[in-house]
Amino acid sequence: MKPIVRVENLSKEYHLGERGAAYGSLRETITDAVRAPLKSLRRSNGNAKSNTIWALRDVSFDVLPGEIVGIIGRNGAGKSTLLKVLSRITEPTSGRAELYGRIASLLEVGTGFHPELTGRENIFLNGAILGMARAEIERKFDEIVAFAEIEKFIDTPVKRYSSGMYVRLAFAVAAHLNPEILVVDEVLAVGDAQFQKKCLDKMQSAGEQGRTVLFVSHNMPAVTRLCERTILLEEGRILADGPSREVVGTYLRSGLGTTALREWRDLEKAPGDDVVRLRSVRVHTEDGRTTDAVDIRCPVGIDIEFEVLRSGWVLVPNYHFVNEEGLYAFVASDKDPEWRRRPRPIGSYVTTAWIPGNFLSEGTLIVGAAVTTMDPVLTHFFERDAVAFQVIDSLDGDSARGDYGGPIPGVVRPMLGWTTQFEPRAFEADATHDGETTE
């Protein structure tokens, strides 16, 4: 099949330093012009070279129509630059890309939203900015409003919207774009979980209609669930390109992704609210060693350290375990009897959950950490990809896999109690003989 996106040796160079990165002033340009001979002298020394960075370097790949391709990598690996070049926001320095379909990019939700305008007005404005025709917006208007669930507030200026409403409306417009190629950057990181799912479903159905989607995300479960194929970028180059499960696995194993320990040093910026804030999440072995690779036979401890800033709240720390395919393995919440239904005084807490050995399946587990109040239900924070660790199965034959060496499906691999009842037959020879006689 012919590709719908063909990228050949795409490179993008950015200039850093005082000049170039920031805007200049006329005076600098004039003085530079005067100093020009000096500057060219300096450039020949290779000094100017150190001031540039290659955000993309010889990136080549093809995308077939209908493919949903994930693009992952660390911050600064070039993901956003790639999307910006493909959506024609910025020009490549060299190389080329050919698009055999109309493209729409969604690098942010609500681009061009104006706070003073009403929801209705912003739908039209935002739609037009994203490239929708007026007639098309009119036709889809009701659908967009219904999708955003903001019928009642459609004629209210969006500055009066809650942030959730704002995001829902913004995404609803974007979700109703109908280009052949859709480029999405991390927009799903916003909004409540239920709405996120709705958006993911909408994108997924887009793919089934033959739409090609390029999807940048840090949300590994979403990437593996949505995309069959994933491209891993590192320092502007393609490090891996293949089936999502493998590439995400490579990424997580390489230590480029989430780690066994995440700390938020600045309490102000840490996840949380005015009641409780997250300090750190850590994966460790029984002897307290922080690790991102655990033996399938050994217990794993997950620590969550949090700061209670306001007393009087009943707080339940809980963990969400998702495997690299994006499948929820399980959710576990604090069962420490000492703090059950007991309001917490101000202070620092470390809560540990122990996952028994011989329970998890091998592979990568991504841990989301949250602190919730149950009555009424209020999530103080939910850090989705807080930490991740790798479960490694043993081939010694004493784990649940036994002596079988191949891949085993399933999110858990518990060591069950097995019993066998055996009754020896006294006349084994007769049994065989019976079989023969019937012939």
Place this chain on the structure above:
Amino acid sequence: MTNASDLPSVHQNNDADAGSTPPKADEALPGESMVLPEEPIVTIEASKSWVSLQLRDLWNYRELLYFLTWRDVKVRYKQTALGVAWAIIQPLFTMLIFTLFFCKLAGIEAQTGGIPYPIFAYAGLLPWMFFSNAVTSSGNSLVGSAHLITKVYFPRMMIPGSAVAAGLIDFAIAFVILVFLMFYYGVAPAWTALMLPVLVMLTVVLALGMGMWLSALNVKYRDVRFALPFLLQLWMFVSPLIYPSSFVPEKYRWLLMLNPLTGIIEGYRSSLFGKPFNWTALGVSTLIGLLLLIYSSYSFKRMERSFADIV
């Protein structure tokens, strides 16, 4: 208008129009029946040293121009107590001040050709206010739209373009006051008023030429923001706004003609009050206006590439 069903036949593969089809689709095509065009719809590569204006791209995004203009107009007077009245207050009060201070000065009134000074001044202020407001707002428009430029693609010319277009609305409102004033002073409009649309067009061309160029420069050199009000203030005094061009000694009048606004401002008065046109001055305005527009379009396109990286 392009729609999905005729997509395969719409391939513009020449570089001049590369990337001109905006993503406006009807229903998405099902995967199996999707036929890809032979030539890419969009080719992305480093632009060559020459630039093309990509006029087709502009045409395809014409609805966006409408929406951006509409937004500018809508937002401008929101949360102001007087609202649209500001479009009138500005020229009206300037006119009153002019009348108060300059009317009797140095016999200006004797040189207006029998036109009451207030209308004379107001007729000149109309194009001037439009021009100076349009140049100011379009000059600052790109910098003010950084969040759009870095997040979504569309022809960047739409931004200064819509700022100029929004100025036209104010112009129209202020024009209504002129009609009242003429009625009040008993000045009947002449048939030459039919020239007005041409003159308005000419003012737009000039304002767009200036605004577009300055907006692109402003992205790179923020000096523009400071230089602009100063420049416009000087410009006002060398335009026949307070005085008629006949006020300037014959010897130096050619200098005044070099100002493209001279022909325009005098043209408004001539057409409204049925005076003979100064075709030389109008010719100069047209020539300068068109040359400036062409130059600034190409210059804008050349600078456009780096907008997203430096804005």
